[in-house]
Amino acid sequence: MKSVWLLALTLSAGSVWANHHSDGEHEHEHEKSADHAHHDEHGHDDHDSHDHSGGIHQHGVSRLEAAFNGSVFQAQLTAPMVDWVGFEQIPNNDEQRATLSDVKALLQQGGIALIGGDCELESVTFQGFDLNKMKDSDHLDLSALSTWDCQSPQEVTGLGVTAFEHFPGMLSVEAAVITATGQIAGQLNADQPTLEMAN
Numbered sequence: 001m002k003s004v005w006l007l008a009l010t011l012s013a014g015s016v017w018a019n020h021h022s023d024g025e026h027e028h029e030h031e032k033s034a035d036h037a038h039h040d041e042h043g044h045d046d047h048d049s050h051d052h053s054g055g056i057h058q059h060g061v062s063r064l065e066a067a068f069n070g071s072v073f074q075a076q077l078t079a080p081m082v083d084w085v086g087f088e089q090i091p092n093n094d095e096q097r098a099t100l101s102d103v104k105a106l107l108q109q110g111g112i113a114l115i116g117g118d119c120e121l122e123s124v125t126f127q128g129f130d131l132n133k134m135k136d137s138d139h140l141d142l143s144a145l146s147t148w149d150c151q152s153p154q155e156v157t158g159l160g161v162t163a164f165e166h167f168p169g170m171l172s173v174e175a176a177v178i179t180a181t182g183q184i185a186g187q188l189n190a191d192q193p194t195l196e197m198a199n
């Protein structure tokens with residue numbers, strides 16, 4: 001279901017995107033053809049391998065879900081474990097355990113930067129890092145939930161995924177942001193790590 005929701009967001013956000021680019025029409029064309037190629041790659045359109053809720057993920061593809069609630073902005077970045085730590089299993093030696101805690105320390109900065117709005121990062125909480133709760137599975141996710149408090153939330157102009165700088169395995173991020181005025185969605189990557197937000 002979530003993939004459908006994201007797709008709807010992507011489509012409805014098309015006009016928002018266009019406004020941010022001088023050659024909006026071109027950008028829109030791009031988006032469509034990218035979508036098309038994506039589907040071709042998998043052979044058919046209506047499969048559900050993009051349904052992230054089932055725990056099946058695509059390595060290299062993270063997702064970002066974010067929302068404003070008054071002056072508080074929250075963003076949850078979720079990645080396939082392998083993209084952040086280089087393996088995808090319950091750590092079974094000291095080196096792997098150290099890698100996991102190093103990554104967690106790195107993400108204390110959130111992995112995301114808000115642009116404008118005079119926002120202060122208040123906290124980062126983690127999911128998936130607790131060794132005692134980790135499940136033995138073929139696919140594991142890690143996520144970091146960052147919470148900011150903004151002096152001027154209406155002046156936030158975008159968010160940048162700084163995690164790209166640290167994790168080369170993160171090839172793209174599917175981002176969906178709910179703002180005071182609407183919803184914005186986009187696909188980000190190391191070359192284009194910033195999602196512009198019209199508030």
Ligand SMILES: [Zn+2]
Pocket residue numbers: 057059080081082088138139140
């Ligand atoms: Zn996996």
